[in-house]
Amino acid sequence: MDAGTSHRPQPIADDGDDFNFCSTCAFSAACLKHGYDKGQLRELHVLVEHTEPYHEGEYIFREGDRFEAIAAVRSGTVKTFVNDIEGREQVQGFFLPGEVIGLSGISEARYPSNAIALESVVLCRFSFSSMAMLATRMPGLQQQLFRLLSQDINKAALLAGNYSADERMAAFLVSLSRRYAARGFSPNRFRLTMTRTDIANYLRLAAESVSRGLRRLQDDGLIRVDRRDIELVDRPALESLARTILRD
Amino acid sequence: MDAGTSHRPQPIADDGDDFNFCSTCAFSAACLKHGYDKGQLRELHVLVEHTEPYHEGEYIFREGDRFEAIAAVRSGTVKTFVNDIEGREQVQGFFLPGEVIGLSGISEARYPSNAIALESVVLCRFSFSSMAMLATRMPGLQQQLFRLLSQDINKAALLAGNYSADERMAAFLVSLSRRYAARGFSPNRFRLTMTRTDIANYLRLAAESVSRGLRRLQDDGLIRVDRRDIELVDRPALESLARTILRD
DNA sequence: CCGCCAACCTGATCCAGGTCAACGCGCGGC
DNA sequence: GCCGCGCGTTGACCTGGATCAGGTTGGCGG
Numbered sequence: 001m002d003a004g005t006s007h008r009p010q011p012i013a014d015d016g017d018d019f020n021f022c023s024t025c026a027f028s029a030a031c032l033k034h035g036y037d038k039g040q041l042r043e044l045h046v047l048v049e050h051t052e053p054y055h056e057g058e059y060i061f062r063e064g065d066r067f068e069a070i071a072a073v074r075s076g077t078v079k080t081f082v083n084d085i086e087g088r089e090q091v092q093g094f095f096l097p098g099e100v101i102g103l104s105g106i107s108e109a110r111y112p113s114n115a116i117a118l119e120s121v122v123l124c125r126f127s128f129s130s131m132a133m134l135a136t137r138m139p140g141l142q143q144q145l146f147r148l149l150s151q152d153i154n155k156a157a158l159l160a161g162n163y164s165a166d167e168r169m170a171a172f173l174v175s176l177s178r179r180y181a182a183r184g185f186s187p188n189r190f191r192l193t194m195t196r197t198d199i200a201n202y203l204r205l206a207a208e209s210v211s212r213g214l215r216r217l218q219d220d221g222l223i224r225v226d227r228r229d230i231e232l233v234d235r236p237a238l239e240s241l242a243r244t245i246l247r248d
Numbered sequence: 249m250d251a252g253t254s255h256r257p258q259p260i261a262d263d264g265d266d267f268n269f270c271s272t273c274a275f276s277a278a279c280l281k282h283g284y285d286k287g288q289l290r291e292l293h294v295l296v297e298h299t300e301p302y303h304e305g306e307y308i309f310r311e312g313d314r315f316e317a318i319a320a321v322r323s324g325t326v327k328t329f330v331n332d333i334e335g336r337e338q339v340q341g342f343f344l345p346g347e348v349i350g351l352s353g354i355s356e357a358r359y360p361s362n363a364i365a366l367e368s369v370v371l372c373r374f375s376f377s378s379m380a381m382l383a384t385r386m387p388g389l390q391q392q393l394f395r396l397l398s399q400d401i402n403k404a405a406l407l408a409g410n411y412s413a414d415e416r417m418a419a420f421l422v423s424l425s426r427r428y429a430a431r432g433f434s435p436n437r438f439r440l441t442m443t444r445t446d447i448a449n450y451l452r453l454a455a456e457s458v459s460r461g462l463r464r465l466q467d468d469g470l471i472r473v474d475r476r477d478i479e480l481v482d483r484p485a486l487e488s489l490a491r492t493i494l495r496d
Numbered sequence: 497c498c499g500c501c502a503a504c505c506t507g508a509t510c511c512a513g514g515t516c517a518a519c520g521c522g523c524g525g526c
Numbered sequence: 527g528c529c530g531c532g533c534g535t536t537g538a539c540c541t542g543g544a545t546c547a548g549g550t551t552g553g554c555g556g
Contacts, residue, residue, distance in 0.1 A: 106398035149397035150354035156404030162452040204410040
């Protein structure tokens with residue numbers, strides 16, 4: 001991750017009641033759930049560095065950068081992608097508040113992809129080596145890391161199948177909706193923080209197909225689209241379209 | 249994993265020089281590389297259970313089964329897959345000797361897919377909870393587990409892109425070749441242990457397209473096909489076709 | 497206010513790969 | 527030997543989505 005002066009760590013409060021300042025941070029949340037006490041949480045928070053905001057278009061890490069840290073998104077959206085031989089962008093994922101980026105860098109000690117801020121983004125950055133060391137003393141933390149990694153394996157398997165453009169669009173919208181809901185945002189009205197082209201590169205469609213897909217869903221009364229604002233109107237119908245992909 | 253009588257564990261030799269009996273086991277290999285001594289290796293081997301052979305078509309685990317163990321393939325080939333709503337098989341991977349199955353089960357404590365033996369298969373089975381516990385005392389083992397998990401994330405990302413049928417076929421063959429080579433098998437002559445349909449379901453193609461793809465590669469002089477026996481004739485050409493996908 | 501540009505939408509055409517149908521071939525059972 | 531049956535191959539045709547080519551909209555700088 002860039003160590004540029006614009007992202008120097010902010011001071012971390014070490015006074016007991018301030019743990020909640022990082023309430024969107026997946027690890028803290030997980031550890032709380034697993035019943036760790038404040039002392040142990042403080043140990044975890046010593047490893048955390050809250051970055052200053054990355055602004056839109058700024059790189060968080062680049063393909064080939066040395067892997068040192070993973071990060072939980074605190075606010076904003078992060079896009080990860082690689083460029084194939086012909087320079088076309090392959091979007092691998094969008095990361096919303098509470099989600100963790102960088103895990104794929106572990107195996108080679110380098111990030112295998114780029115991560116870029118789609119809007120103003122603040123991260124909780126964790127030194128991975130320190131965290132791994134801490135995990136040897138906190139089995140719950142180790143478990144949580146294993147779980148996060150395993151989740152990502154399953155997530156990637158979703159993109160894989162050969163589904164129709166409409167199924168992909170529906171699954172994409174439903175997935176966003178659920179993830180927003182899980183973080184306390186409205187599940188039925190949200191804003192697409194990425195361009196149509198980004199969505200297309202993620203769903204392995206042409207940008208035109210995304211456009212037509214959204215239009216078709218709107219014409220069929222499943223959603224309402226106004227530029228980047230989306231309203232899910234007929235959730236059951238969307239879910240049923242998405243079911244082939246999301247498998248629940 | 250099935251605990252049926254036909255797969256009861258074989259006795260584990262606890263005499264020092266027998267560690268190599270598990271030379272295809274990824275963990276032993278990894279630990280040796282990281283300089284662990286025999287005492288620590290013995291601890292690891294206590295967790296290992298060498299299964300009796302699964303025969304062709306036999307399930308190793310099923311979607312929804314309780315996750316308890318991961319396993320390294322000692323011999324044979326394992327296919328993992330899920331069935332989509334219409335019952336069509338989505339193959340997620342083929343696992344050759346030395347490769348590890350079951351990691352995707354960690355996040356939900358259940359296997360999210362099925363694993364089946366494509367031919368006679370012997371496994372090294374590791375209780376995951378014991379292994380995680382041991383990992384808290386062996387940082388190198390923990391690291392190796394993180395690395396394995398992270399690898400799988402990246403592996404899954406490969407299937408994702410929208411590539412042509414020929415690129416997919418070439419990448420598939422090159423990948424098999426490299427993996428066989430890494431285990432000391434011939435890289436240029438090997439046997440496809442799976443049906444054309446399996447390959448098709450893995451590459452998200454129709455079986456007919458796989459057939460035609462192989463034929464085209466043969467007509468162009470890149471490979472020789474005789475039923476399930478494959479010979480890679482023009483490796484550079486194959487590699488260059490595969491490069492878009494394998495990215496090296 | 498205008499001009500510009502990126503993002504987005506829409507229609508026309510094309511083609512890779514899916515689908516359907518038929519056939520070959522090798523192997524196990526009897 | 528002969529049958530039956532997966533598996534694999536091949537050919538003919540069809541179609542979903544890519545590609546190409548404009549056209550629209552809205553936000554921003556001057």
